[in-house]
Amino acid sequence: MTDFLSEEPLLRASGVTRFYGDRIGCRDVSFELWPGEVLAIVGESGSGKTTLLNCLATRLAPTAGAIEYRMRDGAMRDLFQLTEAERRFLMRTDWGFVHQNAADGLRMTVSAGANVGERLMAVGNRHYGNIRGTALDWLERVEIDGTRIDDDPRAFSGGMRQRLQIARNLVTGPRLVFMDEPTGGLDVSVQARLLDLLRGLVADLGLSVVIVTHDLAVARLLSHRMIVMRNGEVIETGLTDQVLDDPQAPYTQLLVSSILQV
Amino acid sequence: MRTRLCLNDVGKTFTMHLQGGLAIPVVAGVSFAVDAGECVVLGGPSGAGKSSILKMIYGNYRCERGQILVTENEKIVNIASAAPRQVLALRQKTIGYVSQFLRVIPRVSAENVVAEPLIAQGTGEAAARKVARDLLARLNVPEALWGLPPATFSGGEQQRVNIARGFIAHYPLLLLDEPTASLDAANRAVVIDLVNEKKQQGVAMLGILHDLDVREVIADRVVDVSGFSARAA
């Protein structure tokens, strides 16, 4: 059960700006993410969604602005002031990052079981039997048959790879997961299954999620709140159903009207 | 506190930027209140703005003029100026909404679709599913369908799943957008019973009901929305 009224945000972005030379990636983005909240970032290609997500996840340094995160001890810390060891620890344990292309988030030459088990070992698990048991458990949660545990992801379909990437990310019990177009590149029926799986896991685990998508139906199904971006800037933000059903900005109205029904 | 919902000078105009900024005034000066245990029905012709008013109360449409005050425990929240997460919290515990159509969630069974709001309010899964099954049975949804996702159900079956989902949890304020459209007489009678039970529990209800027979039985008061016409104003 999500408590929408927790007192403290989990993540706070203030004036986040990223230039690539003199080209704008994203500019002056500010928002707060609350525990258990799913925030969708939508907008057309090149609008700065991935740039913003990568800044939030400390995969890219902002040119200006600050990103703060509430650590497990309750302290709010500026992510770019953390030591490298602290940052790595966060990325391995408290966070997940789901890439559009599963090959970017998996190790393609080791088994499915090892892909999941590796993250557990990174947080100090050493008992082989437990690790394999937990990995098997997670494969089943993402609807991958346990008999495939020793196969390489190279032998998996696109949808299975994506589900494996999700298991690998969730096995350490993260509080925050970043996703960049997790359903992009999959065909429609495979997308529906993945979305449904994600929706269930996010609710069961009470995860906070920042998900980048250009698909408004994905945003409708998964997110509580939405940020609409264009040319690197935030155009509109609000409750997902309000932004989709009563869009205010001209650009958002265009975006919503250009799809059939969401 | 007796008053559960109070609208004060609420107005709504849609601005259609893709049509050169065309302004569509919908309602203006909407003011009325709903008390605990009372069912108020919004009347007025098609296009008068009845659904828009319900959607502003649920936070689905933005309310750009006036106040929409909802009693949450001992607090009063103004939906017109509430932060998104406050609205989400209200939807979890305080305001229920029975829409005209079920928004189908792929692969989730009817039983789980119905149980979800009760689970979100903190009831255990097994107990919530039991209540869901009882409600589906009361609404004459065939037992063979309970385990299936409603995507393939008939319009009337989906509507009954939707009603069960809307009525299962305890919300002090319940919004009903034509809950009896496309139902037969037997199922309309079940909805009337459900509404009466909610009244007894002190739930405040605001509804849109085109069905005059049902309206006659459950409405304590009718508020005519054409009196709040933005065009006349």
Ligand SMILES: Nc1ncnc2c1ncn2[C@@H]1O[C@H](COP(=O)(O)OP(=O)(O)OP(=O)(O)O)[C@@H](O)[C@H]1O
């Ligand atoms: N490494 C880079 N070097 C130079 N410019 C870049 C780089 N990465 C992104 N950009 C530019 O920054 C802008 C935003 O790109 P970004 O990848 O964030 O967009 P996006 O919204 O994720 O688009 P898409 O939906 O196509 O993935 C674009 O104009 C892009 O060309």
Ligand SMILES: Nc1ncnc2c1ncn2[C@@H]1O[C@H](COP(=O)(O)OP(=O)(O)OP(=O)(O)O)[C@@H](O)[C@H]1O
């Ligand atoms: N999202 C929207 N964007 C633009 N205009 C809208 C939107 N929603 C409603 N309207 C307009 O607002 C007016 C009132 O519509 P509304 O659906 O509230 O009427 P209603 O009284 O519920 O009608 P009915 O009895 O037919 O359901 C109509 O002119 C409608 O076209």
Ligand SMILES: [Mg+2]
């Ligand atoms: Mg991108």
Ligand SMILES: [Mg+2]
């Ligand atoms: Mg209507």
